[in-house]
Structures are given as structure tokens and as C-alpha cells.
Amino acid sequence: MGRSGIITFKGNPMTLEGDDVAIGSDAPDFTVHYADAGIQALSLDDLKGKPTIISVVPSLDTPVCAIQTKRFNEEVSSLGDKINAVTVSRDLPFAQARFCGAEDVGMRTASDYQSHQFGTAFGVTIEELKLLTRAVFVLDAEGKVAYKEIVAEVTEEPDYSAAMAAMRMLA
Numbered sequence: 665m666g667r668s669g670i671i672t673f674k675g676n677p678m679t680l681e682g683d684d685v686a687i688g689s690d691a692p693d694f695t696v697h698y699a700d701a702g703i704q705a706l707s708l709d710d711l712k713g714k715p716t717i718i719s720v721v722p723s724l725d726t727p728v729c730a731i732q733t734k735r736f737n738e739e740v741s742s743l744g745d746k747i748n749a750v751t752v753s754r755d756l757p758f759a760q761a762r763f764c765g766a767e768d769v770g771m772r773t774a775s776d777y778q779s780h781q782f783g784t785a786f787g788v789t790i791e792e793l794k795l796l797t798r799a800v801f802v803l804d805a806e807g808k809v810a811y812k813e814i815v816a817e818v819t820e821e822p823d824y825s826a827a828m829a830a831m832r833m834l835a
Contacts, residue, residue: 666791673790673818680797680814682787691807692785696750696774699757706750706774712807715834716748717827720788720799722818724755724763724773732798732821733763737771739828746835750774752782754795788814798822802830810834 666679685692695707719736721729733751740749750772753760760773776782776796783789788797800822802811811830815822 667787670814671790671797671816671818673793675817678793678797678818679791680787681789681791682784684787685785685801685809685812687809687812689809691801691803691809694776694782694785695779696752696776696782697757697778698772698774699761703757706772708807711748711750711803713805714746714748715805715810715831716750716803717831718801718803719749719751719771719822720786720796720801721751721753722790722793722795722798723753724751724760728798728819728821729753730763730767733769733771733773734767735821735824736827737769739824740771740831743831743835747831748772752776752796754780754783790818800827802827802834804834 668679671678693708697703752774754777757775783796788799790797798815798818800813804810813822
């Protein structure tokens with residue numbers, strides 16, 4: 665069952681698939697994929713042990729998504745290896761790797777292209793477009809959701825300051 669009234673895309677109301685993820689709850693399990701000498705899997709268990717910021721974007725091939733990914737890459741670089749940082753989209757892993765190489769982004773990117781499990785588990789799949797909506801999740805080292813933002817208008821940027829403040833409290 666879809667959730668309405670949460671986001672718009674270019675002013676048009678959209679529906680989100682999946683359940684809402686509450687702050688304080690355990691993050692749902694997921695598997696996404698990234699390109700690194702082939703296609704590799706990344707799961708919630710792989711991220712536990714360090715605080716994690718998950719930046720969710722519809723497609724790295726759009727201007728706002730590119731800005732968001734580059735901005736979080738820059739913001740998290742000061743925290744070094746004390747945290748995990750990943751951008752998730754439905755772009756193919758090889759396209760994500762190409763973007764990161766061209767834009768000098770060191771932050772990991774991972775794709776929900778294969779099973780759409782992440783989008784459904786986190787409640788961020790736009791039903792009408794089959795893309796992920798713009799969102800940010802911060803997880804503590806045990807995998808509990810410490811912060812979340814589902815950006816109300818998909819074409820707008822998230823609140824970087826609030827997300828990074830939440831991340832710095834955990835790092």
C-alpha cells in the first residue's frame with residue numbers, strides 16, 4: 665500500500681511504496697550493489713560498527729542528485745574512516761562508478777537496481793516513477809535510525825546541515 669501526501673515531483677503529488685522508517689527504530693535490512701572489480705553486494709550488516717550516512721537520490725545523471733552526492737562527499741571527508749557514507753540510487757553500478765570517477769567522488773555509491781529491496785524497505789520508492797525519492801538517513805553504529813529526511817519536493821536539495829549535525833553527534 666502506497667503512502668500519499670509526503671512528496672511531490674515538480675509540484676505533482678507522488679506516492680511512496682513501502683513502510684515509513686521511524687527515527688529510533690532498527691534500520692531495515694537491505695542489499696544493494698556497487699561496482700568494484702565486478703558487482704559486489706553491500707548490506708546493512710556490512711555498515712554496522714560505524715555510524716553511517718545514507719544519501720538517497722533518484723539518479724546521479726541529474727543536476728540536483730549530482731550536487732547532493734558531491735556535497736555529502738565533501739562534508740563526510742572531514743570525518744575520515746570514523747564513519748560509513750554511501751549514496752544509493754537506481755543507477756547501474758557501472759554508471760555510478762563512472763560518475764564518481766568523472767566527478768572525483770570518493771564516497772561509495774550503491775545501486776538498488778537489482779531487487780529494489782532498499783527502496784521498499786526504507787519506503788523511498790516513488791511508485792509512479794520506479795525511482796528512489798530524495799532522502800537522507802543517518803544510522804548509529806548498531807544500525808538504528810538516528811536521523812531521517814524525506815525531501816518533500818524531489819527536485820530540491822536536502823538539509824545538509826541537519827544531516828551532518830546528526831552524523832557528527834555519532835562520529
